[in-house]
Amino acid sequence: MNSDISFGLRFVSGGQTGVDRAALEVAIKWRLPYHGWCPAGRWAEDGRIPDRYVLRVTPQADPAQRTVWNVRDSDALLILGEVPSSEGTLLARRTAEELGCPVHHAMPEAYVKTTCEWLKACGSSCTLNVAGPRESEQPGIYKAAFVFLEELVKYYFAAERSTS
Numbered sequence: 001m002n003s004d005i006s007f008g009l010r011f012v013s014g015g016q017t018g019v020d021r022a023a024l025e026v027a028i029k030w031r032l033p034y035h036g037w038c039p040a041g042r043w044a045e046d047g048r049i050p051d052r053y054v055l056r057v058t059p060q061a062d063p064a065q066r067t068v069w070n071v072r073d074s075d076a077l078l079i080l081g082e083v084p085s086s087e088g089t090l091l092a093r094r095t096a097e098e099l100g101c102p103v104h105h106a107m108p109e110a111y112v113k114t115t116c117e118w119l120k121a122c123g124s125s126c127t128l129n130v131a132g133p134r135e136s137e138q139p140g141i142y143k144a145a146f147v148f149l150e151e152l153v154k155y156y157f158a159a160e161r162s163t164s
Contacts, residue, residue: 008125015049019132022145037069071095074129076122079105081132092131108144112151
């Protein structure tokens, strides 16, 4: 787990291509704490999830277990990108709803302020599961999600400083 700096925000991700990887990369770049589960064998559609992503491995290779466990271990679920084509994202949403976990869906080209306000409403300290489609399900989602999440982090911490 990466925990160099703690600002009350922690990302949870499963390490798949697309949105998951964008969340990990933003967390690493901004030195945010992160954690998450990945399938046994560290499987992702582009091969083995690199060890540079410090993730725990589920007992099963089925990615559904990773998805459910990541939602379970989070305070809130942020979904980025198109949902209907992504089985894993739909599972994350259903699981969050069953657990009573707040869910917010945003398109990466959306204005970040709305998502930041939702995130602030989740509490001063939030473990945020960031989910969405794989790169193959929505080509270009990694880059769009990275830009969105980086803007979210900047906006979130600017708002934190202004209320301190």
